[in-house]
Amino acid sequence: MNTPTSTQSAKLSIFQRSTSQALELVKSRVWIWPLIAVGLIMVMAFFAQYMVEKQLKREIEDQLTVVLNTVKEGQTRWFADQKKEVLAVASDTRLVAPVSRLSEILANSDDPFVLREEEGQKQIQDVLEPYDDVFEFIAYNVISPEGQVLASNDSYLIGLKVPSYEERPFKRVLNGEVVITHPFRSELPLPDLGKESDPTTRRSQEIMCAAAPIRKADGEIIAVLSMRLDPQDVFCRFLDLAQVGESGETYAFNDEGVMLSSSRFDEELIGMGLLPDQPQVSSMLTLEIRDPGVNMTTGGRPKLKRSEQPLTQMAQSAISRESGVNVEGYSDYRGVPVVGAWMWIEEYDYGLTTELDRDEAYRSLIMLRWIFRGLIGLILVTSVILIIATHFVRKLQKSMAQVVTEFQEMGQYQVMEKIGQGGMGAVYKAQHSLMRRPTAIKTLDPDKAGAEAMARFEREVQLTCRLNHPNTIGIYDYGRTPKGMFYYAMEYIEGITLEDLVKRYGALPEGRVIYLMSQVCGSLLEAHSIGLIHRDIKPANVMVTHRGGQPDMVKVLDFGLVKNLKSADQANLTQEQSILGTPLYMAPEEIESSEHADQRADIYALGAVIYYLLTGRPPFTGTSVSEIIMHQLHTLPDPPSEVSLNKISSEMDKLVLSCLDKNPEKRPESVKELVRSMRRSPAVEAWGYNQAEKWWSENVVFEQLDETDFQQESAQTREVAQTVINYQNRETEPDHLNKT
Known part of the structure; x- marks a missing residue:
């Protein structure tokens, strides 16, 4: 049984031996070159990672820009087509007579609702209804220059005055322009669309309008033709097609920071309290694009009320009429870090953006970073092992010398140097221990060669020994070393x-x-x-x-x-x-x-x-x-x-x-x-x-x-x-x- 003193002595001996080996390792300086190599490799690794990240960011920026430009191109072309279509309808000369009569009746009557029973309503309807089948219009309204509805396929609206008419884009139509609006909420109550909807139920709806002036033959504008469009069906179609990956979305917004299209995260927004939990609720014209300051998808709760929260970085830049791309990351209306590109479409007065969660955009980069870190760690561990191994290899060289000495004695021959190396053996220059004659010794390692190679090797010796021609290599001897290494001695030729x-x-x-x-x-x-x-x-x-x-x-x-x-x-x-x-x-x-x-x-x-x-x-x-x-x-x-x-x-x-x-x-x-x-x-x-x-x-x-x-x-x-x-x-x- 060990006494405490003997145990302490043993521990002290181990400590001294370890310290001695460590000092010997430091003095040997075998660690210098591996350390320099590790440093260079790490610098190269970090540089490679930097270049990969830079290239990936450039590709993400290009991808976002391409998506945004594609959506913008599709929408502006569609807007242009709608302008041509509504202008073609408003230019139908059959509208001039009934619209003029309805305008005269309205001017001479104190009751605007008398227009509902006028024959001109039927005439206008007969002209416009065929256009509904050709184009994507779902309703029409003919509005007087004073903002009174002269004719409509919805009789409820006839005679009503459009609120804030002077502030609407229709004023531009009275100046002779053809106008198509971005989505807005109607100020007059409208019935829900769809076959199963109740026509008696009316509410403020999300609509778009394409409007053109109705002119007399002399060019005088007598009314505005406004064709109603469904933004969910046409405006949002291009945006829905531009959803990238699992979190990418493209959406539009007005100069107040209100979303003009539907978010792909409506269900999540209801759970976060950003949308009311009501039937048919939509983020369109409801959700404000504000930065909550926290990631609400992970349970974070903002400190400020929604009305006090600032607009997102993207929205502020776009509303300032700036186009931009951000691949470093900013918070969206959910508080989620995203990358995005945006622009302001001045002609139609709305902003457009495409965004993608930063984690999804850089998923491959995150994996690459872990791989780089793993490789650097592996390099460090390997370097330490290499340094230690190099140190111990030096110590093993002495013991290896004994093995070499054992090799140097092959029968009557002393090995001088190796002159060739094969996959299963080697060729050495040697000399006979007594005659001192230069000799070439060919060896075959049984651990590396198979039975067939061994048989061929031995057969080579036996058959070549039978040949005596002066131009044939001469065989002197063959045998095995104590370790089982097969060898044979032959002429050593310098040539x-x-x-x-x-x-x-x-x-x-x-x-x-x-x-x-x-x-x-x-x-x-x-x-x-x-x-x-x-x-x-x-x-x-x-x-x-x-x-x-x-x-x-x-x-x-x-x-x-x-x-x-x-x-x-x-x-x-x-x-x-x-x-x-x-x-x-x-x-x-x-x-x-x-x-x-x-x-x-x-x-x-x-x-x-x-x-x-x-x-x-x-x-x-x-x-x-x-x-x-x-x-x-x-x-x-x-x-x-x-x-x-x-x-x-x-x-x-x-x-x-x-x-x-x-x-x-x-x-x-x-x-x-x-x-x-x-x-x-x-x-x-x-x-x-x-x-x-x-x-x-x-x-x-x-x-x-x-x-x-x-x-x-x-x-x-x-x-x-x-x-x-x-x-x-x-x-x-x-x-x-x-x-x-």
Whole structure:
């Protein structure tokens, strides 16, 4: 059992150790660069957020402006149409006589109601009723210049005087204008509209009027024709169509800040007490557009009476004859923050606005802000973890050194440096511990490679060991490390692959191609003689070196795909209905069925390599493996002489094209025949020992191939390395382990 003293000592020890590690972390300064990176990322994140917000506000502003202008355009066109229609009706000459008679009777009588029984009423009705069917008018009134109703389809109104007549827009009509009013509340009692309404029940109604002067032939104005319109049916139609999203609405209002249309929130307004709870109640001509100072939709109650509350920011600006857009937000008549655009239509004396709840308008921005905050938090957490991890990685480097030491002993070989890395293994430069001979060691990690790759790797060693040709890479030894890492040791060659040779120095002269490829053929001749085909001949698998006093000496590498024509178990090492090799240099029969490929597949690949050396590019190119395969199967290559800038003999042209023939029967029967055919070229004597020695003395190849170049070129080569392609679906899967 721990005593209090021992417990305190343990806690003190932990505290001291933690403090020591923290101080060590601070002193190491590993946190400086991550901190700078975090700062830069945060600045970039905030700048990106600012730009996104700015763009979103611009889009919202454009959307509001477009909606507002569209509604305004629709309403003004409709107003113009109504003016034309009422003017056409008022210009009907059949109205002049009965209206004149009714005016005379009214002037000579003390009782204006005698007009109700006059024959002129029937005559006017017969003229105007057909127009009701054509246009959107629901009632008509003929009014004298003094404001007395001379005729109407509502007999109750005949003889009545229109209150405040001089203040109404009808005075403008007496001056010869055609006028259409915005919605207003009638001062004379009118019956409700609709078939089910009681005609005896009358009340003040929300109406609109289109009015035009009735003139005599000499142009004298004798009366005003006023046609009644239903604002709910026509005026509000455009506004209702402009409702955006869940909360957007477009509405009109007069210069007193009273709404001239219906709100989409009438039911909510009743619950808030802004509208009376009565049947058929509407916000039209009832609701004042005032700012309550609180959000009433969330239960807030204003401190001021409705009459004392100021008009909303939008209403004040519009009534001042200002147009504007506000995407930052202001309170509407419910106290809800909204964004909006507004204008004042001077010709018809009313304001128009479109508004959208700010929360809905910026819903995506709110989500984006949370995402940004989450990313910044993640970056901060990741940075802290990275700093701590970096600190501990340094401490682990010592223990990692022990692992490296374990790796450095592979049998009798000591690893010096890594010279290549694949997906499932690596290639190291090493030396024999006793003989000190430079060696290349190729490894395969069993944890990363599957059983098939392991089998192919081991088969490569076993088959390559049977080859003794000086132009074939030599195998010294193979085995496993204590950790199960499979490896084999082979010749270490300082040189350059044919692929890199062409990339660095361009297409080769025909004589040098013959000189180099004759050695490649010599290597393959031995393999073919014992029933082996390489199946992956390509420029990246052929290395040129200056070795043992011999310039332009060739070494054929990578027998990882070699096929034993005498083995019955060969099919077990490849996938069913699949092909192995590099598509740029693969024979058509290998693509169609790798099971039936023989040594003539290598001859096809040799022809493709010769083509590459002569022209600087493969016979076929494409943007995808599938495209290259289709060329290999169906396209005839251009003769090398038509592609290369170098001079190429007709004999070489014919030989290359025969090697690349789609029909294996038409290719050279063997590499021996291929060599004989190459030697018939007139350029066969153009390149030899002296020319090769001169070239190597003028081109310091090894100094150019530093480690960085090797890694870059190795990565490029791996992209077109051994490929397993399912012929049915054209999928490709690179195997990076066939690189030496």
